[in-house]
Amino acid sequence: MSVRVVARIRPLLEKELDRDVIVRADRVDDGKPLTIVKIPSPKNESEEFSFAFNSVYEQATSQEELFSAEVAPHIKALFQGLDVTIFAYGVTGTGKTHTMRGGLKLAERGVIPRLLSNVFRRGKKIAKDSDGETTVQVALSYYEIYNDKVFDLLESPDKRTPSGLPLREKDGKTIVVGLSERACEDLKDFEKLYIESNNNRITAATKLNAHSSRSHAILRVKVTQVTGDMVRESTASAIDLAGSEDNRRTENGKERLIESAAINKSLFVLSQCIDAISRGDKRIPYRESKMTRILSLGQNNGITIMILNLAPMRSYHLDTLSSLNVSSRAKRIEVREIENEVVFKQAPRATTGLGGLNIQRQPLRPLANAHNVHTGTLAAKAADAKAADKPIKAFSVYTDKASKPVASLRATVPAANISQLRRSNSNKRPSDPSETLSARPTKLARPTHTSLARPAAPAPQQLSISAAQIEAMVEKKVAEILASRAADTVAVPVPAPAMAQEPSAPLQNQIGEEVQRRLEALERRIENDGHDGRSEGLRFLLQARQAKERGDDEGALHYYELALPFFPGQAKLVGKIERLKAKLGKTGSEIQEVQRRERKKERVLKVRDDREDEEDVHLGYDGTEADVDDESFVGHKSSRAKASRKQKSSSGKAGKVYVDIEQGPATPRTKQLLHVINSRDLSLIRSLHGFGAKKAQDLIDHLNLREDEDSGRVASLAQLRMLPGMGSRTVERAYEGLMV
Numbered sequence: 001m002s003v004r005v006v007a008r009i010r011p012l013l014e015k016e017l018d019r020d021v022i023v024r025a026d027r028v029d030d031g032k033p034l035t036i037v038k039i040p041s042p043k044n045e046s047e048e049f050s051f052a053f054n055s056v057y058e059q060a061t062s063q064e065e066l067f068s069a070e071v072a073p074h075i076k077a078l079f080q081g082l083d084v085t086i087f088a089y090g091v092t093g094t095g096k097t098h099t100m101r102g103g104l105k106l107a108e109r110g111v112i113p114r115l116l117s118n119v120f121r122r123g124k125k126i127a128k129d130s131d132g133e134t135t136v137q138v139a140l141s142y143y144e145i146y147n148d149k150v151f152d153l154l155e156s157p158d159k160r161t162p163s164g165l166p167l168r169e170k171d172g173k174t175i176v177v178g179l180s181e182r183a184c185e186d187l188k189d190f191e192k193l194y195i196e197s198n199n200n201r202i203t204a205a206t207k208l209n210a211h212s213s214r215s216h217a218i219l220r221v222k223v224t225q226v227t228g229d230m231v232r233e234s235t236a237s238a239i240d241l242a243g244s245e246d247n248r249r250t251e252n253g254k255e256r257l258i259e260s261a262a263i264n265k266s267l268f269v270l271s272q273c274i275d276a277i278s279r280g281d282k283r284i285p286y287r288e289s290k291m292t293r294i295l296s297l298g299q300n301n302g303i304t305i306m307i308l309n310l311a312p313m314r315s316y317h318l319d320t321l322s323s324l325n326v327s328s329r330a331k332r333i334e335v336r337e338i339e340n341e342v343v344f345k346q347a348p349r350a351t352t353g354l355g356g357l358n359i360q361r362q363p364l365r366p367l368a369n370a371h372n373v374h375t376g377t378l379a380a381k382a383a384d385a386k387a388a389d390k391p392i393k394a395f396s397v398y399t400d401k402a403s404k405p406v407a408s409l410r411a412t413v414p415a416a417n418i419s420q421l422r423r424s425n426s427n428k429r430p431s432d433p434s435e436t437l438s439a440r441p442t443k444l445a446r447p448t449h450t451s452l453a454r455p456a457a458p459a460p461q462q463l464s465i466s467a468a469q470i471e472a473m474v475e476k477k478v479a480e481i482l483a484s485r486a487a488d489t490v491a492v493p494v495p496a497p498a499m500a501q502e503p504s505a506p507l508q509n510q511i512g513e514e515v516q517r518r519l520e521a522l523e524r525r526i527e528n529d530g531h532d533g534r535s536e537g538l539r540f541l542l543q544a545r546q547a548k549e550r551g552d553d554e555g556a557l558h559y560y561e562l563a564l565p566f567f568p569g570q571a572k573l574v575g576k577i578e579r580l581k582a583k584l585g586k587t588g589s590e591i592q593e594v595q596r597r598e599r600k601k602e603r604v605l606k607v608r609d610d611r612e613d614e615e616d617v618h619l620g621y622d623g624t625e626a627d628v629d630d631e632s633f634v635g636h637k638s639s640r641a642k643a644s645r646k647q648k649s650s651s652g653k654a655g656k657v658y659v660d661i662e663q664g665p666a667t668p669r670t671k672q673l674l675h676v677i678n679s680r681d682l683s684l685i686r687s688l689h690g691f692g693a694k695k696a697q698d699l700i701d702h703l704n705l706r707e708d709e710d711s712g713r714v715a716s717l718a719q720l721r722m723l724p725g726m727g728s729r730t731v732e733r734a735y736e737g738l739m740v
């Protein structure tokens, strides 16, 4: 299905006159809906141009009418696992923000608050109709792209760094690294957050609009439905693009001109992307602006709705023609309506009769192609059947009661990501021929069985999956999860006690272009380096550097420490950490203690360097010359490490590295290893180096036996080493293996 493009003509504002109206809506035939926009030729008033859209909304269209016709029908698809993207496009002052955000009064509320209201309402209904078997969690992220830089709107503006947040491609989607996400329980929660964060958005008065958005704003609403061990996640994105503007008309000053250039450039790239896609070009210039990378028009799966906002007056004539041209081509963009995969979380398990629990351990089962498995849709279907009898409540903006607290998303989802992958036939949903095309997206691979009662036979491809394929799939999934967890670690917000040390605004401004250039270069290197351990390390360095730029020494220290395991033995990095620790007020005996620990750490790092040399492990740190001088160690092994090569002794150091590590503060790898162990997830533990099926199972059984001591959790590597079947070598191999 293609992008749905609809046009909305805004009404006249106070000082605008009827006689200046040149844009009107029309229909192909009497009795047909409005689908045509008509506008005279600028050269010859008697000649009229017509542009066809999927739908056209006249000046008098209310917010509710637009929402009910264009967005409400897709909420069901969102809950069936499809991503939904709605974006407003148009010249400045044509009503994009009004359409997306709207006013505070109920009738004036725009697409976004209505979307959230519907999502919460449907979520509650699904939970109720399933007797609580399905829980629905909603989480938000909200950010803006200002001057081609990405800033988190959920964070206060003083936490912004000059270069903004980096972008990264993951699983075919563009993600913003380090973006915060907030769980939202009801509409009131959302309202508070949304109003607060809109204050962080950059707007300014221009001659054409008293509250002109100077940035593109992107709200992402993540809906997570959990039924038993099945987790379905889908996202609705609502995007309020900044408006293109003719600076001769806006009479913008210098600052506005810079913003305007960035806005116009990104919109120009968007129009080029639309042109390229509609021509069928192989190369689409997405990467030329952050907005187009994020929007990924025609690349993202799901449903995309473009709302073209138009001002009806003559003063916008040429701009209106230009945006009509671009958006009418956007109709040709095909979007694949593919649902997000369902993932299965690990069922809690314990050995029968142990620890008071009596839960059977589940054997590994084939990983089914999870596409088009409909989680929670039985409930959704029931909800729809009932909803059909009842008119939809116009607004429940302030009437949503606080829903039952649900476990935090972060707490639930990681555990849910992988492991036993089972297909629950009872949750499959038959196709429903009664649904209309517009209300119901095409299901490319929807299961064809029509009776809910009929037990679904396993899909033929499931039978043909070999044990080796299953293994490979599980391994791939595990690798993905480990990578995404590593990325999550990057996104952990750093406590910022250093607010008092924040540089003043003038000082911020002094941060030269040179530093920014370097940060951007580092960001590019991260992107180019893919997702190996080295790029994770670089990412920590970037975060550290950004924290430093905003005067957040505590944060910088935190990230430098996280980066250290990726660049072991780098004197410059160790020195930085040492200096920051000293700077952060650790005096007298504290400094001595810090130095003592540093010396000890250096000894550990030295042993690691020796070991790497001995084992000839190529860690790939010999990349291009450093773009950020502070991070120059990235490109070289330390001279200490080289010197240590000479001192290589034949005395086996196996075990020594880990013994030293286990005595120091927990490194990210230590935490990662303990996290895997404590997950008691067979497939995860088996993914560790040196852990076969038996060893992993024995470990899980033993942990289950120790359920009543510290709830069976392993708190340190030393403790892990003491467990039956473990030993120094095993733990060390698993630890080292996490790095690769």
Ligand SMILES: Nc1ncnc2c1ncn2[C@@H]1O[C@H](COP(=O)(O)OP(=O)(O)OP(=O)(O)O)[C@@H](O)[C@H]1O
Binding pocket: 009, 010, 011, 013, 090, 091, 092, 093, 094, 095, 096, 097, 098, 099, 209, 211, 212, 213, 214, 241, 242, 243, 244, 309
């Ligand atoms: N459908 C509408 N009904 C009533 N007023 C509207 C409508 N659409 C727009 N307006 C009014 O028009 C003015 C400009 O709208 P808005 O700020 O939403 O434009 P915009 O396209 O977002 O502009 P920019 O790109 O500069 O941010 C505002 O005062 C808004 O209230």
